[in-house]
Amino acid sequence: MKGRLFTKKEWDKALRELSKSQKIFVPAKEKDFHNFTVLDNNMEPDFDFQNTRLSPKSIVFPQSERMFEYTLDETSPDAHILKEAPKDFPPQAVVGIRPCDAHAFQIVNVNFDNPEYKDPWWVRRYRATTFVGLGCNEPCSTCFCTSVGGGPFSEKGLDILLHDLGDRFLAKAITEKGIEFLDKIGSGKEASEQTLKKAALEAEAALGKISSSVPTDRLKEKTEIELFDAPFWEKIAFPCINCGTCTYLCPTCWCFDIQDEVFRKEGDRIRNWDSCMFPLFTLHGSGHNPREKKVQRVRQRFMHKLKYYVDKYGNGVACVGCGRCVQFCPVNIDIREVFELMNGY
Amino acid sequence: MENPYLPYPVRIEKIITETEDRNLKTFTFSFINPEHEKKFSYLPGQFAELSIAGKGEIPIGIASSPTEKGYLTFTVNKVGLVTSHLHNMKEGETMGIRGPLGNFYPWEQMQGKNIVIIGGGFAFTTLRSSIIYMLHPENRNKYEDITVVYGARTPGMLLYKQELEEWEKRDDINMHITVDATQDPTWKYNIGFVPTITEQKIKTADNAIAIVCGPPIMIKFTQPVLEKIGFPPERIILSLEMRMKCGIGLCGRCNIGDKYVCKDGPVFSLAQLRDMPPEY
Numbered sequence: 001m002k003g004r005l006f007t008k009k010e011w012d013k014a015l016r017e018l019s020k021s022q023k024i025f026v027p028a029k030e031k032d033f034h035n036f037t038v039l040d041n042n043m044e045p046d047f048d049f050q051n052t053r054l055s056p057k058s059i060v061f062p063q064s065e066r067m068f069e070y071t072l073d074e075t076s077p078d079a080h081i082l083k084e085a086p087k088d089f090p091p092q093a094v095v096g097i098r099p100c101d102a103h104a105f106q107i108v109n110v111n112f113d114n115p116e117y118k119d120p121w122w123v124r125r126y127r128a129t130t131f132v133g134l135g136c137n138e139p140c141s142t143c144f145c146t147s148v149g150g151g152p153f154s155e156k157g158l159d160i161l162l163h164d165l166g167d168r169f170l171a172k173a174i175t176e177k178g179i180e181f182l183d184k185i186g187s188g189k190e191a192s193e194q195t196l197k198k199a200a201l202e203a204e205a206a207l208g209k210i211s212s213s214v215p216t217d218r219l220k221e222k223t224e225i226e227l228f229d230a231p232f233w234e235k236i237a238f239p240c241i242n243c244g245t246c247t248y249l250c251p252t253c254w255c256f257d258i259q260d261e262v263f264r265k266e267g268d269r270i271r272n273w274d275s276c277m278f279p280l281f282t283l284h285g286s287g288h289n290p291r292e293k294k295v296q297r298v299r300q301r302f303m304h305k306l307k308y309y310v311d312k313y314g315n316g317v318a319c320v321g322c323g324r325c326v327q328f329c330p331v332n333i334d335i336r337e338v339f340e341l342m343n344g345y
Numbered sequence: 346m347e348n349p350y351l352p353y354p355v356r357i358e359k360i361i362t363e364t365e366d367r368n369l370k371t372f373t374f375s376f377i378n379p380e381h382e383k384k385f386s387y388l389p390g391q392f393a394e395l396s397i398a399g400k401g402e403i404p405i406g407i408a409s410s411p412t413e414k415g416y417l418t419f420t421v422n423k424v425g426l427v428t429s430h431l432h433n434m435k436e437g438e439t440m441g442i443r444g445p446l447g448n449f450y451p452w453e454q455m456q457g458k459n460i461v462i463i464g465g466g467f468a469f470t471t472l473r474s475s476i477i478y479m480l481h482p483e484n485r486n487k488y489e490d491i492t493v494v495y496g497a498r499t500p501g502m503l504l505y506k507q508e509l510e511e512w513e514k515r516d517d518i519n520m521h522i523t524v525d526a527t528q529d530p531t532w533k534y535n536i537g538f539v540p541t542i543t544e545q546k547i548k549t550a551d552n553a554i555a556i557v558c559g560p561p562i563m564i565k566f567t568q569p570v571l572e573k574i575g576f577p578p579e580r581i582i583l584s585l586e587m588r589m590k591c592g593i594g595l596c597g598r599c600n601i602g603d604k605y606v607c608k609d610g611p612v613f614s615l616a617q618l619r620d621m622p623p624e625y
Contacts, residue, residue: 255597285424308603
């Protein structure tokens with residue numbers, strides 16, 4: 001399929017219609033920034049954005065997820081026995097996801113869906129989600145997707161790629177799931193050769209607008225121990241205040257904690273996003289902590305993304321170049337500089 | 346879809362206080378659903394998550410041996426929220442076990458070898474499992490000499506005292522029990538730290554493999570002794586501890602370099618550890 005054209009009005013109307021039968025996440029303005037929100041009649045989607053403040057990872061991997069429920073009521077024969085919290089995983093779509101964030105889902109998927117273990121909540125939700133991407137006509141100054149296997153119009157991890165042509169969207173279905181979704185939206189119009197050519201030129205121009213790049217070619221050459229012992233970690237970590245913002249904004253950070261919560265006699269086992277920036281993350285019961293110093297924790301975060309992940313999966317770095325951590329780090333730690341240091345070491 | 350986070354319901358059958366400080370108790374569990382016992386097929390060295398509804402989970406080495414049918418045992422040190430609650434639980438109560446998790450001692454590589462077991466303090470649990478396993482009539486002839494060095498701070502801090510005495514009496518296992526210090530005039534075993542006793546008692550590394558499990562300080566000082574005796578790093582096997590949550594390599598916290606202690610470990614050879622960042 002070459003591409004179908006929808007006027008933005010048609011697209012909006014069709015999405016709203018479809019949102020009556022399935023959950024659709026769209027970007028929407030929230031004060032000074034955008035975030036993904038469930039489409040309903042009380043809100044206006046806004047596709048005129050660079051990227052959302054938070055990555056859309058929570059659509060598949062919620063910040064807090066009820067895993068199990070149980071009763072502590074001794075009169076119940078099932079007291080203290082955990083049951084999977086009942087929930088269903090109907091088809092859902094995220095429309096307007098940037099190609100970098102879609103790429104991130106692929107990167108995280110190898111963790112949660114591996115030959116030995118399948119995380120039941122991630123796997124079911126990921127499979128139920130249709131990813132409708134929106135190419136980036138105007139990338140940010142902090143974007144470096146093209147250095148890490150992506151691009152402003154990359155199709156990685158997407159079922160459909162949308163191209164904003166001003167008053168119309170050009171939609172290209174990439175997977176079967178994408179074709180099915182587009183069929184539900186409507187037929188649109190067949191894009192003419194001229195329109196396709198214009199779109200291709202615009203996509204190429206967007207590539208040229210990516211002003212940041214990072215080197216990755218030598219990350220595999222050094223051993224983990226060599227990079228671990230490199231002299232630059234103290235300097236990188238020095239300003240860090242261990243706030244964890246980078247880990248919460250990052251589309252490829254997947255670490256989580258598991259906690260129990262009880263109200264009266266009913267309880268839940270819940271998993272929550274966690275962060276390797278916090279000392280509690282690795283504190284042993286004995287009091288020993290293998291990463292008690294912040295330099296160890298900062299090193300862990302970058303080593304995980306740029307070395308351990310690279311060695312473990314042979315699938316590139318665990319960074320999609322979205323630039324969120326660069327933009328929002330309160331002390332200006334810049335992962336692009338860490339790429340330079342690690343790759344150049 | 347199989348849910349790898351769902352614990353099997355178990356009943357506490359028996360609780361034994363092991364040590365004089367009453368901080369270590371051994372819990373024996375039986376599966377409430379017999380099918381789960383079949384699914385819980387393990388080898389010595391593996392661990393499991395003990396799960397208490399309302400409190401949480403803790404990763405603990407399995408102290409029973411797969412040759413002991415019908416139950417599982419775990420020896421638990423009282424340190425935090427879950428272990429403190431567990432120490433106050435009673436026989437007959439219901440909780441959960443999730444596992445078996447992690448890898449095990451290299452049982453295939455160990456066949457036909459002299460086995461040297463070195464343990465310290467309450468890290469003796471999976472070593473107990475290993476000894477029971479090797480001494481089982483079906484397994485004993487798969488291994489040559491079995492030598493055990495096991496130390497604790499005081500006689501009252503040794504685990505499994507009754508079994509230690511039984512093993513002392515046998516001629517198919519060489520026991521070297523030691524304590525750091527004691528005022529007890531009737532103490533008939535060794536006095537001295539584990540590395541010292543190891544150096545005195547283990548004379549050769551010929552055709553031998555050493556399994557070491559203990560507090561970091563003991564491991565640190567035992568390694569050079571074993572290397573001096575002649576053990577190459579490939580034949581020094583260690584079991585590590587790490588804070589864990591999921592136990593199946595997904596939650597991200599127990600890594601050392603690109604390995605997860607929960608899934609790629611907890612058992613590593615010294616040779617493997619030397620290729621990993623020293624972050625444990």
